[in-house]
Amino acid sequence: MQGSTLNTLSAAGAAAAIRNGEITSEALVSDCLARIAEREEVVHAWVDFDAEYPLAEARAADALVRAGAELGPLHGVPVGLKDIIDTADLPTGNGSRLFAGRRPVHDATCVRLLRAAGAIILGKTVTTEFALSSARATTNPHNPAHTPGGSSSGSAASVADFMVPLSIGSQTGGSVIRPASFCGVYGYKPTYGSISRHGVLIISRFLDHLGIYGRTLEDLALFGDTLMVHDHGDRDMRFHPGCQLLDALSEPNAATPPRLAFVKGPAWAHAEDHLTPVFDAYVEQFGGAVQEVELGGIFESALDAQATIMNASLWANLGEYCENHADKIDAETVTRVNAGREVLAGDFIHASELAGSLNHALDGLFEHYDALITAAAPGEAPLGLTSTGNAAFQRIWTVTGVPTLTLPKLEGPNAMPIGVQVIGKRGRDADLFRAARWLDGAGA
């Protein structure tokens, strides 16, 4: 398997090959670095890149293999980290001029888990400023004139462009699933409280989720199992976030297909013209196996509730930076953060209550369906790099904290990817993966 294309291996395949001695981590990392050297000038997925650092880590990982040491599930596999995730040995700039070159003292908890699993931190991936909407230079690997989406722009683009098999992003509005849809990779945002945010820039404690990217569903499961571990450092964590996702995927196929509902909801008002025919055709192939279901009227307020919570949180968490350092922050960000200043606490509380009521309504739906499907974005990645696109298709599933993933199954009129978003019940991520496996194997 040695050669110049190790960078195209899946994470699971690469981990197995390293463990078996078929390839070295150094060879894998070298191929990833070669791919980056070849493409980074166009894709701009990475910040603060130092090729020597992951190579040294890879050589150390190979030495452990040769020594017969016990190896973690990601031993020798390179990973990219959104640049809001603290690393003690690489700067963490939060996508901002204000924090450029910042050196955290400690690794974030997710980084500690990755190192314990044997992963190699390849580098930090580009994020919009403060993981909000102000775009950076990253382009879409399928066409550099189109946005990769955001805020996890570099995390999605680097995986899509075969620069690294796995990466971590984050979602407060739609920042994991939308870039995955635009870049044509698998993306997964677990149930709220499943991956520790300790050591990660806080945008909104109530909405922030870490999420992950890969090029196969199995890779998401492998990566998720590594990261979904309880941590007292994040006080909103679930006590038992682990879901044995790999086990769920390796079960024998169930005799009956999952019960799936196709939902549109208020996000669909934001759909591009090409979305409905593409998605209708996708759903039609399943015949009656996928039913279209209406989300209740309560969901009409879901986008507003997410916006209220997010805006208030932005001001609470970033207002001080915008007040004291506006010269080092993009005007778009300052305007957005300042918009949260006047949100009333009563409205914030009502929005939080609505999120609870939405979850209650979803619980009722999940008594009848194993998973919901909808589009992962309003359509193909839009032309242009100044906007990262519309988050309406992700925000309902962020404010409700339900697990959601996207499968790169569809294409728009410009041959750019569109994801099929699969949504599960809160805390039932393994069921989500079972349903996603069925869809992933169903062609189209």
Next chain:
Amino acid sequence: MQGSTLNTLSAAGAAAAIRNGEITSEALVSDCLARIAEREEVVHAWVDFDAEYPLAEARAADALVRAGAELGPLHGVPVGLKDIIDTADLPTGNGSRLFAGRRPVHDATCVRLLRAAGAIILGKTVTTEFALSSARATTNPHNPAHTPGGSSSGSAASVADFMVPLSIGSQTGGSVIRPASFCGVYGYKPTYGSISRHGVLIISRFLDHLGIYGRTLEDLALFGDTLMVHDHGDRDMRFHPGCQLLDALSEPNAATPPRLAFVKGPAWAHAEDHLTPVFDAYVEQFGGAVQEVELGGIFESALDAQATIMNASLWANLGEYCENHADKIDAETVTRVNAGREVLAGDFIHASELAGSLNHALDGLFEHYDALITAAAPGEAPLGLTSTGNAAFQRIWTVTGVPTLTLPKLEGPNAMPIGVQVIGKRGRDADLFRAARWLDGAGA
């Protein structure tokens, strides 16, 4: 044991006597009703009282004893319920003219748990309006010219006056512990999220706790074990709220006394003149076994944080009533609720964050101490019935959600009771009871 003083039995003693056939539930309830008939004109602890209702329940309970049925831990024992707790067979008026005579369709979860444990719902106890500060007619059983405290005025006074052995109250600011201190009974507010609030008036989802009253520590443990059960109907519940409090109390005494710290903190600025000498004398009896410890500077903001969260919540939850029905609501309540209208979401979020930081600071303290002790109130119950007293001594422990209980161990200059408040680590309620048992047996 039959006689005219069964109403003075502890709940544990009464339950054992009923189980053993030494007394009947009907005799117990009759003695409680006789005490109420004798004293209610002065104490005013009950609303919507119907003597036939608990007597019928008691006779049914006695029939089960005679039939040899399996009996719950509170079989035949009467209980009082703060009138914000829904009961399907008694009105629930929330202490308000607006809701006077309201008939809920369902029992609150805690009522269902009580019925399953065999308890008799004696009646609903007087609360201030909406469990806030606007006082009702209840007086202090030790001296009717003094307040019983509030908002759980009737819950505390009825237990103190031997009208009922157990009752449920609630605390959003200081409404369980302060009335217990003023009335000279044992009061316990478990860790946040330990007793379901499903079917209870919401004042603030973030601060509301149900709490309990009894005349012995063992009774609090028996009652707490019955009520601390997970319920999906309250989405802020801990998953495993049960703490086996009775088991903790029945363990052999540890060889060494608990590690206790005496704390004053910002509440002590509200102390009456008589409090410091009374409490200093209490602490001195333990010699070096109880050390005075300073709470960190971060606690200076704790009372403000509790007020911010509470005020914002009052507006969010009660603002609609005050806007549309101000003619049926006390002016004091309307003023208080309206004060929350202008609270900004950013300030609310910062207050919530501070509560987390306070808990983190307390975690550090609980590495060195099993429990903290402080006064349960600023002093004796104040003279007069228009104010229920100052909540400063309870609010820090409400906003942090730590378990706290009060022991009726001290007396002020007018021979009115003052409680010793014992505070435990969040989720470690059994450790709190172990420390409280030691203090309760230590005299003074």
